[in-house]
Amino acid sequence: MNKEKRAQIRERLQAERERLIASALGTLEDVRHPNQDDLNDEVDLATFEQNETVSLRLRDREAGLLSKIDETLSRLDNNGTDFGFCETCGAEIGFERLLARPVATLCIQCKEEQERVEQGYAS
Numbered sequence: 001m002n003k004e005k006r007a008q009i010r011e012r013l014q015a016e017r018e019r020l021i022a023s024a025l026g027t028l029e030d031v032r033h034p035n036q037d038d039l040n041d042e043v044d045l046a047t048f049e050q051n052e053t054v055s056l057r058l059r060d061r062e063a064g065l066l067s068k069i070d071e072t073l074s075r076l077d078n079n080g081t082d083f084g085f086c087e088t089c090g091a092e093i094g095f096e097r098l099l100a101r102p103v104a105t106l107c108i109q110c111k112e113e114q115e116r117v118e119q120g121y122a123s
Contacts, residue, residue, distance in 0.1 A: 001084050005095055009102050010076055016102075017069045020062050027059050068103040086110050 075083040084093050086107035093107050106114060 001092075001095065006076060006083075009098055010073070012099070013069050013073055013076075013102050017066060017073075020066050020069075023062065024059050027055050065103070072103045088114075 072083070084098060085091065086093055087105045088110040089107060091107045091109075093104055097104055097108055104111070
């Protein structure tokens with residue numbers, strides 16, 4: 001993969017990283033300072049708590065993605081010798097796949113096989 005394509009993927013990763021951090025900081029601020037006017041009765045409080053639980057669960061998933069982004073940026077920084085290649089079969093991961101999912105570590109064939117195994121449809 002050439003330098004321009006790597007730079008394009010790096011830009012996407014860094015933009016997504018910044019978005020995730022901003023989102024997490026916003027959630028943290030909402031949790032620390034809820035609008036007390038919206039919590040007048042038990043139903044409002046229960047709704048707030050449910051929304052908070054869902055939001056925190058989403059942030060937990062995003063934390064996992066943030067970790068994958070950091071790992072991918074690290075691989076790109078290490079001369080990128082292991083970036084863009086399937087960790088299972090060693091084949092090159094297509095640029096279009098990396099644009100769609102920059103943290104991908106499996107080629108499409110190995111990812112499909114992994115999903116079949118996970119679903120119990122292994123051949």
